[in-house]
Amino acid sequence: MPEKHLSRAFDASLDALSTHLMEMGGLVEMQIERCLRLLNAYDPALALQIRDSERVLNSLEIEIDDEIQHVIARRQPAACDLRLLMAMSKCVTNLERMGDEARKISKRMRHISESGEAASFQVAELKKCGEMVHSVLHRVLDAFARMDTVDAARIVRDDKAIDELFRSFSRRLAMQMNAVPRTISVALEYLFIAKALERIGDHAKSIAEFLVFVVKGRDVRHLPLDELEREALAN
Template structure:
């Protein structure tokens, strides 16, 4: 938090909370990057790393949320400080859910690999949307770190590009499965993968919206 407080210990509490959220965000970024690497080339070790990281994310969410509750009870904050604490709680929920989506992605890829399904689909749109979602997530965390409402508002607009790639992939996927019904099972796995990536972008956008809420006091 950039604003100064009469209580230096209160300011220290808020700064520590922000640091812990950003640490959690860094882990989600890493999880997402690993998941996208599995999308490019299956690697069982990377799958295991993502699944293990999910346990850490769950623990971090619980710990940070408990700290938010304690600070509210001890400090009884108002105005921007209260908005910051409420937004922090919302952000860690979105980070945990984004991590869930990375976990779903690698589990779907593991199933495709286990079933020996051939790479018959053009998944270029999935890869593009994945890189976009990861970029949006990074920008959202950066906006949170700096409480940059302008940058956060831009992220909200950028998420539409991820949605556009998702819709393009779905259209191509449906056409391909109609032409060759034998690909339906694998095609549905890729559909869920594409949806997971879209959701990561949505959760990143929610974080950006929380930044605008903290700084401007408006819910966009």
């Protein structure tokens, strides 16, 4: 991922950080896959795996951030290298928060399973949202590994589609709650799941924005999408 430097030790440190970051990302991908499986059928064993993996992600966040701090202290990097290390730290935080959201989804699906009301709901939109979130996460990790700002800009745009699916599903849930009041409690559980997926998409978008920051040297958070895309595509 990073460019080579005169110091082999510095390169080795950056390569190790990149490897650990991608390992953490792969674990989060697995968490999202497990959540998608829970949406199809609740499995207590799968829920336990999500809980245990979330604890591993918490430990990885601390470990990787500690490595980053040591590299900054020892190497005193400047310019692009410092941006890269800052972005890595931000990515680690976003990945850990994705793991938190996966754990929330697992808990909500347990509540839904215990209610016996899952069959009362059509969740095709929710599953599609989950699949899109999983795809966006995979793509942003790949883009970060290649420092690909073009793909990063596409990911930011795709997050808008995830947001729209969330809004559409939320509107349909509100209609069902009005029509069938006895389903309100379970509908709210599904709403919390949809919001968790939407937040995971937001975290993936944040990683894409930090990627543009690393390569282009400009903080593109909060910019209009068209301006972000121009920055990402500029030579």
